[in-house]
Each structure stands twice: as structure tokens, then as C-alpha cells.
Amino acid sequence: MAGARVLDLTSPNGDTLSQTAFCDFQRFLHEHSGITLGDGKRYLVQSRLSQILPETGLGSLDALIEALVRGQLPEKVRSRIIDVMTTNETFWFRDRGHFELLKERLLADLSRQRFRPLRIWSAACSTGQEPYSIAITALEAVREGRLPRANLRIVGTDLSQQVLKTAAGTVYSDLSLSRGLPEAIRQRYFQPHANGWRLKPEVRALVRFQPFNLLKPCTALGRFDLIFCRNVLIYFTPETKRDILQRLAAALEPGGYLFLSSTETLAEPVAALQPLSLRGTWIYQRPA
Template identity: 40%
Template sequence: MTPTDYAFIQRYLKDKSGLILGEDKRYLVEARLGPVARTANLSLSQLIQTLAAGRDPALDQTVVEAMTINESYFFRDKTPFDHFTEAMLPELMAARRLERRLRIWCAACSTGQEPYSLAMLLTERAAQLAGWRVEIVATDIATSIIDRAKAGVFSQFDVQRGLPIKYLMTHFTQEEDKWRINAPIRNMVQFRPLNLLRDFTPLGQFDIVFCRNVLIYFDEAAKRDILTRIGRQTQADGFFVMGAAETTVGLSSAFAPHPQRRGLFQRASAAPAPSVAPAPAFRQIAAVG
């Protein structure tokens, strides 16, 4: 790959997906786009020329998906899920005890392990959430990845990474050498394709937003823009979760660190989080699929 071709790919990926490639990532481009070029019966140089011509939207999507990192596993990093059950849910259930509705967004959801992990945790609280309307919206730029997430089929390797055996036995069905997550959990999650660089106001307002380990690949201007727009769509007392190595500090005034929970952020307009009692139980839980 020539320096000119690589410079084009750097600009192209930044514009299409926000992904920033350093000068040391040329090998990654060659490794991931080489198979795409061969499938299209093109050389890598010809593939880049085709992209530059801008006449093949399907090829654009294929290239972006090939370069998008899709690493995910169940209950990844554990701490955010502890925050979810020990802080976010109790506080929001107390605050929403009259309207009895919660909306959760998992941005850059990859193959679905994060939203499915949240859904499994919610089912354990069905008694407290009876009568509530709980929505989990999960988005990713890659349509092929969204299709895989919707199917809810995982390999033995996938289910061995972070998934407690009790959840495997309760919420999955083995199909030959694969495991399919059962319909009640699948139906709790709405999967949609979405590019974070584009308008996402149609998604509406959320009480909790997970956006982990994706903004680290964006430049500072894109991070600021996305965080500002996520802030507008997070309720005034809502929560925001980033990856372990990420922070909103210095990038956005929309969120502030939670006073008792390291790595958890809350809308800056929200008061310091108090200790609260669990919300009362209702008769029926409604989960949107």
C-alpha cells in the first residue's frame, strides 16, 4: 500500500465512521481490507480507487464494517454491571416510581453481549419491575454485526468469556456446537444500525446510556460532538457509562463523575446521588422487543 493510498484510507475512515488510524496501523488496513479486495476481485489499490470514486455504497459499508473493531463479551469488565444493579437501577426506580418506565441505550453494541447482559440482570428483578415498561435499544454502525446480534447465537468460546454458568443454563439453548439466547431475553432488546457521527435524535431520551470503548478511536472534536449530543438525549438525572480507560472530563460539560462510583457519570444537572430504598413491586413487567 502506497503512502498516498494509506492517507486516503485514513481520511475515508474518519469521515465514514470516525475511526482514527495512526501511521503505525498500515498493517491492520492491509490485513482487514485484503480479503475484501479479493472477494471483489480487485487488488487493494483498485479497491481504494473504487472507494475514491464513491459509486458503490455497498462496498463503502463492507469496508467500514471490516475496519470496525467488534470486540465484546458478556459482563465485560464487571464493574459497570455492578453500577447498574447497585446504583443506577435503585436510584432511577425510586425517581420513576410513578411513571414506571426506563429506557437504556447501548451504543456500539457489537454482537450484543452488553445489552443481553443487562437484559439478564433485569429479569432477576422482575418482581420489583412488574408493571414497568423497560426498553433496551442497542445500536452499531455495522449492519452485519447487528444481524448477528439479533440472531443471538454464540459460540462456546463466546459463552465462556464472562458469562456465569447460571445464566448459560437459564437463558440459553444449545444448538449443536452453538448457544442461542432464549427468546424472552432476545425480545427485550431492540437492535438498530446507527453511525454515531450522524443524527441520532430519533432514538429519543434515555435514562441510561452505555457507550464503552468506542470513543477512544475518535479524534477530540468527534468525541466532544458525540458527548454533547448524547448529553441532550440523556434525562436530567440519567447515567452515562464509558470504558474503563475513558472519561468525559475535559471533553463535555454535560456529564459529571458520580460522587460514589468511579467510572460512572451522571448528567451534570443531577444532584449528588443519595442512598435510596428499592422501588415498590408492581404486577407485571413489560419489556419491548
């Protein structure tokens, strides 16, 4: 009979994270990013923080977390810790039905109602695929005669400074482009670059990036006609999720729309958001 498998909780550099330090880190991450780490994520924390430990001069992961909780780490190191714990994968035109609805109906409808550039917010945008997919969708709508011009401004935000740096660089590898990007779109909106493919200026001009924590008030960002907040609320507690949704609703212009991911629904109603099913896609509108 085979022996019982023993779970190795030693980090790659040979250090072991204590349960007490792990619990301290769970509380820290929740307080500063809203993310709830499950009890089974102890090895993940060890693995990711072990990448940073050599930069600090501290002797152990427990000492690193103690310094973090006490506010004794430089801001650069603190930002790196949040970066490695919040970086998520993404791909182009995720939930394709959202982009079809955007191109075929919403951009034209909203443009007729607004005598100014449309403002669109891509929250938790990671390395930029979502806001650039929005920009390309608008340019495709112009090319197909659905819009007279791409009169919009897109703001991409994320808690992680590192992923925003990648997004602002606008250069993507062949592997990245293979994840959801049609070949015709690559040919139309990308140009060869030494490190892969770079977005053309007409796409880059529509998007800007800035760091933002979804736990903070949205007022500094202004009001938006469309907000994309997809595949991120699943990391928050129900109470935090409800608070974020209420603030997102307040950041919408009357008549504006909120996109969640196709797998997310509102566990309970948000007073300022009306669920709508448009062409088989569920979205949420702030009534005009």
C-alpha cells in the same frame, strides 16, 4: 551479527498498498466513521481489505481505495469495508461493577421516577453482549426482588451491519459464552442450539438493534434514561470525542446516566454531564 528485519508490507494476496492510497483511506475512514487510523496500521488495512478485493473485480488495493474514495463502489461493498475495519471484540458483563451498580441501585431508582418503560441505549454494541448483559441484569434484579418487573426497552446500535446481524441472531458459541458469562447465568438465560447457545425469549424481547453512526445526530433515536458508550471513544480524536459526548448528553433524560468504560475519563468537562462516584464506580449524570 543478525541482519536487520525487513517489514513485509505485502497483503495476503500478494498486493501492496501504496502510502498514498493508505493516506486516502485514513481520511475516508475518519470522515465516515470518526475512527483515526495510526500511521502504523498500513499492514492491518492491507490484510483486511484483501478479504474484500476479490469480490470487486478490481486489480489492486490501490484501485479499490480509489473507487471507494470516489464513491464508485456499490453500497454493499462500501458497508463491508467499514465492517471489516470497525469490528471489535467484546465479552459479557464487561466492567462488572457497572452491572452491579445497575442491578443494586440505578434500575430501581430510575423506575421509581419514571411512569413508563426505561429506555436504555447501548452504543457501539458490537455482537450484542453488552445490551443482552443489560437485559439479563434487569431480569436478575426482578428475580432478586429489587424490581417488580423488567419494564425497559434497550436499543443496541453499531456502525457495522455484520455485527448487528450476529447480535440479532441471539446465538453464541461456547467460546463466546466463556468470555465473562457466569455458568449460573448461562443455565438460566440460554438454551441449547445447533450452533451453540441461544438466548431465551424473555431476554431477546427486551432488546432491538439498528445501525447508527455516532458521528450523526442522535435525535432520531429519541431520549434515554441510561446510555452505555464504552470502549469506543478511544478510537476518536479529542474534538470528535467531545462532539459525541455533547450529543450523548443531549440524548439523556434529565436525571439520566452515561456509562463510559472504567478506563475512560472526560479529558475536559462536558457542561451537561456531572461526574459521580457511586460505590466505587465513576459514571456521569445529566442533572434533573
